Amino acid sequence: GAGVSQSPRYKVTKRGQDVALRCDPISGHVSLYWYRQALGQGPEFLTYFNYEAQQDKSGLPNDRFSAERPEGSISTLTIQRTEQRDSAMYRCASSLFGGFSSGNTIYFGEGSWLTVV
């Protein structure tokens, strides 16, 4: 697609349930990122992939959170045993290659709103 696509756009789940959020990056983009954004805050880094390799998962809050990108394209962020504090906007982003430079823009998706009730 033309941009980073995320699904579902909105998810309401009961506390204790598992959720899976999907990200389809821009075609050909090597690097994929997951961020979380609470209301009134900036995005907070969760994890980062180059191809299928998870390069950095230091931002994942605890072991209930995991992410994968098995074929180096689509990625899934999974939250197990959800808690109310997990409620937030989860944003995926992608870039042509890793690293930051003026020639390598990170493109964000519209995000998945997760509400845990």
Added chain:
Amino acid sequence: DQQVKQNSPSLSVQEGRISILNCDYTNSMFDYFLWYKKYPAEGPTFLISISSIKDKNEDGRFTVFLNKSAKHLSLHIVPSQPGDSAVYFCAATGRSSNTGKLIFGQGTTLQVKP
């Protein structure tokens, strides 16, 4: 510990005037800084960036200034237009750390009045 801070939650300016958005950081390892703009119901979009080897970068109406000694950067928009009304996030990273991590500020909501 908020490593990147945008202390002004909101800013209102008149169309045609200058908008100045400020950002402070604490980590001296940061060497690359970016500004993102976000409209409601959309993801943040990249606006402009600056490397720590520079103190100014300009792109059309947008200029970013970096003061490394003060650990401060600012985004100037001249002239401001109503379409610039959005939330602006500054972000920072240490490129030498070879990580995909951007540290974002809390954002400043800019309103440009016609």
